[in-house]
Amino acid sequence: MSILNVAKGMGVTLSHLFKKPVTVQYPEEKAQIQARFRGRHHLLRHPDTGLEKCIGCSLCAAACPAYAIYVEAAENDPDDPTSAGERYASIYEINMLRCIFCGFCEEACPTGAVVLGHEFELADFRYDHFVYGKEDMLVGVKGSKWQRREAERKGGEVELGFQAGPRPELEGVDY
């Protein structure tokens, strides 16, 4: 190795000293998330009727390579339906520790009910806090379980550490 190569290397370093840094000061500063990023799941509703899109068919659970999804279905009350049709998911759980965010569930879903969103700040303290139910994933719920607990404790809004552009399949999800 000659001295010339060392000088070249130092030159690269020197040139970067005068460029604008790419580092994001997360969490003080919000990260800009790419549209293709896949984070925690959202369970969507039909925007016109407000009914859940999920029909409890369990195909997501069948497609899941990590066995992270558990679904139990029940029959809709015709007078006060939860979803369109006869069947809805009475229990819909995803274990976020098991989930590998591959998106197979989204691909398997016949109604477009489960969509992987952008939220990635899922850290928590207890095993069962990682099991997300319907109440944690239905559209309109913002943030991870811990973020929502913190917001409630502080009496404020859930603060997400990122920004993301719109995605057509994330209908009704607002970051």
Next chain:
Amino acid sequence: MKIKVNEVELDVTPGTSVIDAVFAAGHDVPYFCSQEYMSPIGACRMCLAKIGAPRKDRATNDWILDEETGEPKIFWFPNPMATCTTQVMEGMVVDTISKDVKKAQNAMVEFTLVNHPLDCPTCDKGGACELQDRAYEYGSGESRFVFDKRHQEKHHALSELITLDRERCIHCKRCVRYFEEVPGDEVLDFIERGGHTYIGTLEDGLPSPFTGNITDICPVGALLDTTSRFRGRNWEYHHTDTTSLDDPSGAALRIDTRTGRIERIKAGLNDDVNKTWIDDGTRFGHEYADAEDRITRPMVRRDGTLVETTWADAAREIAERIAGMDGTRIGIALRGDATLEEGVAAKALADHLGSGRLDTAPRPAASVLPDGAAATLRDVATSDALFVVGDPTEEAGIVDLRIKDALKGVEPAPLFPHGPAIADLRLKERMPRKREILTICAPYRTDLMKHAGQAHVPPATSMVDLLHALAERASATVDGGTPSGAWDDALGMTAAEADALITRMRSSTRGVMIWSAFVSNDPRADEAARTFAKSVGAKTLILGPMANTAGLERISVLPSHDRYDYASMFTPETKALFLASLDPAVDPKVADRLRELDLLVVHAAFPTATSALADVVLPAVTGYEKDGTTLNVEGRLLPVRAAPVEAGTATDFTGVVKQLGEAFGTRLEGRSVKSARRVLRKLLDVDAAELPTTGQPLPPVRGKASGARAVREYARATGDALIVPSMVRVEHLDRNPHLRAERGDAALRAHPATLHAHGLTSGDVVTLPIGGIPRQLRVTASEGVPEGLWLAPTLPEQPVGLYDANLAAMVRERSATAEVA
């Protein structure tokens, strides 16, 4: 008969359908409407194939030969043929793989799907659906149909147990044919025509005890089991192939479980026993296993209340309290649906304690093992003369169906390599039935009587005398002698009828006599029945009161002496008692006696009146969660396998014996299923662990049935209340909501005139002491009950037979009119 299927040459018996020949050749054709054990009708047109055959010259009667090859010339049918309704012919050639055939099959799939909704994700059949599978295999993969599909009712409750989705029906007619051909109850039919055709019933619900089978045979998701509606998807279920412990027929079951719950029960295939049918009591009576109030941990009484503890602690408590107790004063009783392994364990425990006071309940007064030629269920199905005493529909539903098989007069077809014949061309829609071969005698009108040529309803009190008179008359005429002595027509049968029955049974070659608890519970009646069967040369089939009563008797889980039987356990002689899954405290007198015991150990799955009195309560598993072996009504050893059901630390009786053995400081035989099977191998010369799902017949006992014959007077010749067998297990009815909604509460049946005389109306709920046991029953008017007689369903603690009803002490809990208001 030589035929050729896609270049595969094979030899088949004449009369075989082409579809079976195709499967036997290892090829495949799709089909929806054909079903094993039912008539082929060619309704779905799915099993199309190109078929050709050589032809004979009319003038010379020689095969017309191909001029080029010199071989017989094949004349092809102008259009594809439905293979299920076509019979094989000598030299036939079948083509199921050419382009033309594929095109025809593809067109049929497309046509079937025209009106079939694409709601597979929400359909309970999805993943196990014949239409879905065939559409994948033979369909084109995309739909050209862009119009609106037929719209009909999506969830029509045919009964409380069966939901019909009329949009999904593809008009294969399996369910309609099933009801006419298998149970013989015509309750479903097609209504309207063409694309508007739908399945419906004019009656209220589905009045048949075998309705659930239509949910198994429906090739699409049109007919579904309501108890499992939306409970899980087919690929999520854990399947356990086991044997029913619900009744003594030994029907094959498939239990589908998910996350520790039984979600549904389907029929298994056992060609020799239940074919693919099971009764509704067995299919829908499983919800109790998942009831909320199951006992999941052992409990010991401390300062008057039962507190949860560990098995080791409970066993130690028992060991301490029976230490030094005289062994002969300790009793052990199992319920008659315990497995053979549990029987071995109970015997080992009794031996260790030095107690001969070991019994099963309910156990008939007479043996339930045949001592002559034992009939198998296949013998019943091929019989040409049947004499039934009792009500097999309620006692062992499968026996009822096999009797109906015999009426069709079609011998069971031999199995193909692919299983039972898919299309047995000897079976026809609406076949004539040989009703005259069936004679039934029961103290009330039974369901099966509508299929019988001769039905006799003798007074309940003269059943025993009638059997005696019949036996005497049959014995007197063995060698063509003439009967001596007068015949009393008041017994419920005229002399001419009796003679006709005897002649018919004697002249037949495959006569079978079937009797049940009405007979077995009275030793005199049992003797008469055996004598009658022997003197007319009929084989015998004895229905035990519970699933494994015969098996437990076979391995001698019996008291060492008659005076140590089950009844003796409730006398002051007994100081300590182990009761497995029994609830004798429903009888207040027995309950008083149980309170005086030094130690009462109850092994139960649910809290009962008896467990409330117990000193130690041990959690038990239900019949769905046991590993073991059972002996069915025809003497066939069948495997019972455990379904994964969440029940805490509950075990079967072998588990109890293991824990007690540890507390006693010894290793008892039967401390595990494996250990019990070592004993069984010595007793029966069979390796129970290696039994196939379809079981293995056990050679009958030669000569007189072994074992003590306790003569107990359960059944007396007088009384005005008749306890009758019940397909629906009354003790579980509270915890089986769907079955209860369909079949109603436990019924007190009586003739309308009898009800009128006592000021009762149908629908009233009464508490009536029958034989000392207060029974809460719903009054039901029934023309089939003789006047003056009260019918109530049996409990394990109240075996079938005549009892005194204390009508003076009857309390009306709720009246029917008040409920309506």
